[in-house]
Amino acid sequence: MSTSDINFVRQQFPALTNGFAFFDNAGGSQVPVQVANKISHYLLHSNVQLGASYRISKQSEAMVATASGLWAQAINAADPAEIVMGSSSTALLQNLARSLAHYFKPGDEVIVTNCDHEANIGPWLGLEEAGIVIKTWKINPDSFQLELEELGKLMTSKTRLVAFTHVSNILGSINPVEEITRFIHERGALVCVDGVAFAPHRQVDVKKWDVDFYVFSFYKVFGPHYALLYGRHALLSQLPGINHYFIAREDVPYKLQPGNVNFELTVGSTGIIDYLDTVFAQHFEVSTWDLFSRLKQVFDLFTEHEEQLTRRFLEFLTSKKNIRLIGSVEFSREVRVPTFSFVVENIKSSVIPPQVDGYDIGIRWGDFYARRLINDLGLSDVDGVVRVSMVHYNTVEEVDRLIRVLDRIL
Ligand SMILES: Cc1ncc(COP(=O)(O)O)c(C=O)c1O
Secondary structure, three states: OOHHHHHHHHHOOHHHHOOOEEOEOOOOOOOOHHHHHHHHHHHHHOOOOOOOOOHHHHHHHHHHHHHHHHHHHHOOOOOHHHEEEEOOHHHHHHHHHHHHHOOOOOOOEEEEEOOOOHHHOHHHHHHHHHOOEEEEEOOEOOOOEOOHHHHHHHOOOOEEEEEEEOEOOOOOEEOOHHHHHHHHHHOOOEEEEEOOOOOOOOOOOHHHHOOOEEEEEHHHOOOOOOEEEEEOHHHHOOOOOOOOOOOOOOOOOHHHOOOOOOHHHHHHHHHHHHHHHHHHHHHOOOOOOOHHHHHHHHHHHHHHHHHHHHHHHHHHHHHOOOEEEOOOOOOOOOOEOOEEEEEEOOEOHHHHHHHHHOOOEEOEEEOOOOHHHHHHOOOHHHOOEEEEEOOOOOOHHHHHHHHHHHHHHO
8 A cells, every 4th residue: 555545544544643663463453433423323323132022123124134244245155144253262162162062972072272362262162061072283393384185184074163263362473264164175174264363364265265164353454353253054944042041043044143142242243344346446446346345355455465564574573583473474475464562572561552552563472371371382481472463554664663662571
């Protein structure tokens, strides 16, 4: 994106006008006006219970249904019924695991990784109570990569599901989800992919990747604290429900949405799509493209810009002798997103962000709930890693500002 384009982008986010540099985007991103307006409009004009016969209830029902339809198009799902909404990725995965606990049989096997956020590990470990055997696919601690050869050794004819992350929220590297999924499907198992750290940076395409389950959180993708789980329809329709006993098995996705969706946030989440479409309209004149194609163009713009930021920041990190990057040194768009974790020689990670705070720059330290990874990499004693995470609205000037501060204090 050129300077004028990035200015346009930033103008959509009121929080970006106050001079603060947000580099904790993998924790949570800022929200454009389109999202806030959608939530507020729903609450102020349509806040009724769905399912009644009166006009406003029908109107609200249509708005919620439209939201599922838009998200299905945005992520290339075949059917709006494949879009399950919930309060967080953690809650959605816990619900999914609860359902699968009654679908799998004792003795079946599930594989998790040691580099996922706990949201895509803990719920699966809970299946042990139902007699499911859990195995762990560990990354190579030198290359920080998940290797298919290792996965092949763990898989057996009893493996029913492999849960893995598209991008680790610590490492920032992109796992080849299509290739991994093919490998797992060839061996007869399902995949459940955590796309939380991927979705803010690249377009989600569940059809191309052929994934069975894919989850991400709107609050990291410029939206509200809310989340989406994609599930293949043929599979969702077979799963036991976790809603009230009288909600039919055919009632997809409602049987997996106990207590129903949050109406204002479901509708509000489509403000993200409005925002992305506003960026599209600013850059392209074509109006006949379908939503998925428009979003692809927008994410390509973001990717280009993010690669520039990545290159700059990685050059700095790798030039400092006392900094150890936890992740790939490659800057290319195919390899990573702009989420960087590092440790500094002889300094605990917890000491660094507070020294940056005074410059109106937000970074943070910790294990980011990828505690098993931090433990396995031997980084618990240094209080985990320092993490700097960028998205498309960060500027080269902000990155340079952060570099100057880090250079001074490290
Ligand atoms: C990679 C990843 N997965 C899952 C989660 C959990 O998301 P949620 O807060 O929506 O449960 C996070 C949150 O930080 C994350 O970074």
